[in-house]
Structures are given as C-alpha cells and as structure tokens.
Amino acid sequence: MKKIQILGTGCAKCVKLAENAQEAAKSAGVEFEIEKVTNINDIMNYGVMMTPAIAVDGVVKSVGKVLSVEEIKKFL
Numbered sequence: 159m160k161k162i163q164i165l166g167t168g169c170a171k172c173v174k175l176a177e178n179a180q181e182a183a184k185s186a187g188v189e190f191e192i193e194k195v196t197n198i199n200d201i202m203n204y205g206v207m208m209t210p211a212i213a214v215d216g217v218v219k220s221v222g223k224v225l226s227v228e229e230i231k232k233f234l
Contacts, residue, residue, distance in 0.1 A: 159189045160234060161216070165201045166209035168194075175210045175224045182230035190234075 162179050166172030176192060183190040195201055204213060208222040212230070219233050 159191060160214055161191050161193060163193045163195050163213040165195045165204060165206050165211040165213060168196055171224050172210040175212060178225060178227050179212060179230050182227045183234055186231050186234050188234050
C-alpha cells in the first residue's frame with residue numbers, strides 16, 4: 159500500500175493536488191492511503207518550504223506546484 163502525503167495548509171491548490179493524487183492512484187490501480195499534513199512544523203520537517211507538496215511513502219516528489227493526474231501516476 160502506498161502512503162500519499164499532501165503537504166499544505168489546506169489552500170485551493172492543496173485540495174486540487176489531493177484530488178489529483180486520489181484520481182491517479184485509483185486509475186493506476188494502486189492501493190493507497192492519503193494523509194493531509196497541514197501543520198507547518200510537520201511540513202518543514204520534510205524540508206518543504208513552499209506548498210503544495212506531495213510525498214509518497216515519506217519521500218517528497220514535488221514542491222510548489224499542482225501536479226496533473228498523469229504526472230502523479232509516474233511515481234506511483
């Protein structure tokens with residue numbers, strides 16, 4: 159099971175990234191769990207200084223932009 163973490167404070171871009179991640183995992187047939195990390199200190203512990211960001215299994219994959227469904231599928 160993949161653990162997908164959306165790092166952000168809950169802004170519109172963060173919400174869209176979470177939606178895209180969910181759609182990507184479903185269409186790729188990947189078993190997944192989405193966790194939203196909203197605490198700024200927790201986000202900074204990942205080394206992220208700009209949101210939204212996405213991490214898969216604890217590894218940051220993208221920072222500061224909303225990835226498309228196809229872009230997310232590439233690292234699932």
